[in-house]
Amino acid sequence: xxxxxxxxxxxxxxxxxxxxxxxxxxxxxxxxxxxxxxxxxxxxxxxxxxxxxxxxxxxxxxxxxxxxxxxxxxxxxxxxxxxxxxxxxxxxxxxxxxxxxxxxxxxxxxxxxxxxxxxxxxxxxxxxxxxxxxxxxxxxxxxxxxxxxxxxxxx
Amino acid sequence: xxxxxxxxxxxxxxxxxxxxxxxxxxxxxxxxxxxxxxxxxxxxxxxxxxxxxxxxxxxxxxxxxxxxxxxxxxxxxxxxxxxxxxxxxxxxxxxxxxxxxxxxxxxxxxxxxxxxxxxxxxxxxxxxxxxxxxxxxxxxxxxxxxxxxxxxxxx
Amino acid sequence: xxxxxxxxxxxxxxxxxxxxxxxxxxxxxxxxxxxxxxxxxxxxxxxxxxxxxxxxxxxxxxxxxxxxxxxxxxxxxxxxxxx
Amino acid sequence: xxxxxxxxxxxxxxxxxxxxxxxxxxxxxxxxxxxxxxxxxxxxxxxxxxxxxxxxxxxxxxxxxxxxxxxxxxxxxxxxxxx
Numbered sequence: 001x002x003x004x005x006x007x008x009x010x011x012x013x014x015x016x017x018x019x020x021x022x023x024x025x026x027x028x029x030x031x032x033x034x035x036x037x038x039x040x041x042x043x044x045x046x047x048x049x050x051x052x053x054x055x056x057x058x059x060x061x062x063x064x065x066x067x068x069x070x071x072x073x074x075x076x077x078x079x080x081x082x083x084x085x086x087x088x089x090x091x092x093x094x095x096x097x098x099x100x101x102x103x104x105x106x107x108x109x110x111x112x113x114x115x116x117x118x119x120x121x122x123x124x125x126x127x128x129x130x131x132x133x134x135x136x137x138x139x140x141x142x143x144x145x146x147x148x149x150x151x152x153x154x155x
Numbered sequence: 156x157x158x159x160x161x162x163x164x165x166x167x168x169x170x171x172x173x174x175x176x177x178x179x180x181x182x183x184x185x186x187x188x189x190x191x192x193x194x195x196x197x198x199x200x201x202x203x204x205x206x207x208x209x210x211x212x213x214x215x216x217x218x219x220x221x222x223x224x225x226x227x228x229x230x231x232x233x234x235x236x237x238x239x240x241x242x243x244x245x246x247x248x249x250x251x252x253x254x255x256x257x258x259x260x261x262x263x264x265x266x267x268x269x270x271x272x273x274x275x276x277x278x279x280x281x282x283x284x285x286x287x288x289x290x291x292x293x294x295x296x297x298x299x300x301x302x303x304x305x306x307x308x309x310x
Numbered sequence: 311x312x313x314x315x316x317x318x319x320x321x322x323x324x325x326x327x328x329x330x331x332x333x334x335x336x337x338x339x340x341x342x343x344x345x346x347x348x349x350x351x352x353x354x355x356x357x358x359x360x361x362x363x364x365x366x367x368x369x370x371x372x373x374x375x376x377x378x379x380x381x382x383x384x385x386x387x388x389x390x391x392x393x
Numbered sequence: 394x395x396x397x398x399x400x401x402x403x404x405x406x407x408x409x410x411x412x413x414x415x416x417x418x419x420x421x422x423x424x425x426x427x428x429x430x431x432x433x434x435x436x437x438x439x440x441x442x443x444x445x446x447x448x449x450x451x452x453x454x455x456x457x458x459x460x461x462x463x464x465x466x467x468x469x470x471x472x473x474x475x476x
Contacts, residue, residue, distance in 0.1 A: 011168055012167065012171055012172075013167045014168060016167055016168070021244075024191070024192060025193065026244075027189065027190055028187060028190070030185070030187050031185070031186050031188075032183060032184065032185045032186075032260070033171070033184040033186075034393055035181050035183070036179070050392065051320075052392070053314070053366070053387070055369055056366055056369035056385065059370075081392060089178075089181075093393050106264075106265050116392065118389075119390070120393070121316065121366070121387060121392075122390055122393070123388060123391050125317070136391045137391070138389030138390065206400055206403075207475070210452055211452035211468065236475060236476075247475075247476070248476050271475065271476050272473075273472075274454075275476070276470060276473050278399060278470065278471060279475065291474045292472075293473065293474050
C-alpha cells in the first residue's frame with residue numbers, strides 16, 4: 001500500500017514495475033491514469049491548478065486504499081496524486097491494483113478512482129483562454145459512480 | 156488501434172505514453188497487464204509456454220478492438236500479447252483503453268481482457284516441477300466473464 | 311481553534327488559515343459557521359449556500375452537528391474535484 | 394485443403410499442419426472431423442470428445458455445420474487459454 005501526494009510528474013512504467021517486481025503471486029495488474037483534458041464543459045482550457053488539503057489528503061487516500069484491501073484480495077495498491085499547475089496532456093493521478101485475480105484488480109482500481117473522486121480533498125481551478133480562472137464544479141455523475149461501491153450497511 | 160503479437164517483452168510505460176502523447180482530448184487511460192503466476196490450481200508452476208495460431212490471433216484481436224471502439228467512445232486502444240516461453244513474474248499480455256471519460260476507459264479495458272480470454276487463439280502449457288508439461292484447461296469463470304459483455308441480439 | 315478554508319471559500323474569505331476563539335455556546339461545526347458569518351461580508355459570501363460547503367473536523371469529514379473543541383482543526387471547502 | 398491442429402490436438406495427431414484431400418461428401422467441418430477420425434488412432438484420440446474441440450474455418454470461429462471447400466484453411470484446437 002503506497003500513497004504519494006506530490007507536485008512532480010511520475011513514471012507509470014517504473015511505478016508499476018516497483019509495485020509487482022518480486023511478487024510472483026500476482027496474476028493481474030490494473031492501472032488508471034487521469035490526464036488534463038483541453039476541453040471541459042465545452043470551453044477550451046489552457047491549464048489548471050490543483051489545490052489540496054495537506055494532511056487530510058494523505059489520510060483520506062490511505063483510508064480509501066485500506067478499504068480496497070478490505071474488499072478485495074489484493075497483493076499491492078498504489079495511489080499517486082499531483083497538485084499544483086498542470087497543462088493539457090499532463091498526468092494528474094494514477095491508481096493501480098494488483099491481485100492474483102483479474103477481476104479483483106479491475107474492480108479495486110475502479111473503486112479507488114471513484115472514491116478518490118468524491119472523498120480526497122483536491123480542488124481544480126481552470127485557466128480560461130481570457131486569463132480568468134474558474135473553480136471546477138463537482139459532478140453528480142462522480143457521486144453516482146462512488147455510490148455504486150457503497151455497502152448496504154453504510155449511511 | 157494497435158494489435159501486436161510478439162515473443163519479446165514490452166515496456167508498459169513506453170507503450171502507454173505512445174498511446175496518449177499528443178492527444179489532449181484524453182482524460183482517462185486504463186491498462187491491464189497479465190503476469191505469469193507461480194501457482195495455478197494449487198501446484199507450483201515453474202514456467203509456461205504459450206502457443207498461438209498466427210494469422211487468426213491478429214484477426215481476432217483486431218475484431219475485439221473494433222468491437223470496443225463500437226461500444227465506447229475511445230480515443231486509443233492497445234493489445235499486446237506475447238507467445239513462447241515465460242517464467243513466473245513475466246508479463247504475458249497488456250491491454251489499454253484511453254477515452255475522454257473515465258468509466259469508458261475502465262469498461263473497455265475490462266471488456267478487451269474478458270473477450271481476449273475466450274476468443275483469442277492462445278494455449279498455455281505449464282511446466283510442472285517434475286519436468287512434465289500440462290495444458291491449462293479453460294475456465295468456466297472466463298466464459299462467464301465474457302458473457303457479461305454479450306449483447307442481447309447476439310447468439 | 312485552527313480554521314482552514316480551501317478553494318473558493320479561501321478566495322472569498324481572503325485567507326487560507328486562521329486561529330479563532332469563538333464565544334461560549336459555539337459547540338458544533340454548524341454553530342461555528344453561524345458565528346463566522348457574523349465576522350464580515352467575506353465570511354457571509356463564503357458560507358451563503360450552506361449546502362455547498364463541506365466540513366472536516368481534525369481532517370475527517372463531519373457535518374454541521376459534529377462537536378468541536380478548542381484544540382480542533384476545522385476545515386471548510388467546496389465539494390472535491392480532484393482525480 | 395489445409396488443416397491445422399493446435400495444443401493437445403497437435404500433440405495427439407503428431408503434427409501441426411497437413412494438406413488433405415477428403416472424399417466427396419465431406420462438405421462441413423463436422424464431416425471433416427468424422428473422416429479424419431478414420432485416419433488413425435492419433436486422430437481418434439484427438440477428436441474423441443467432440444465438445445472439447447473448437448473449429449475455425451479460414452481463421453474465423455465455426456461449428457460442425459460450417460461448410461468447407463477445397464481451398465479452405467480449417468483449424469482444430471481446444472478452448473483457448475491465453476491472457
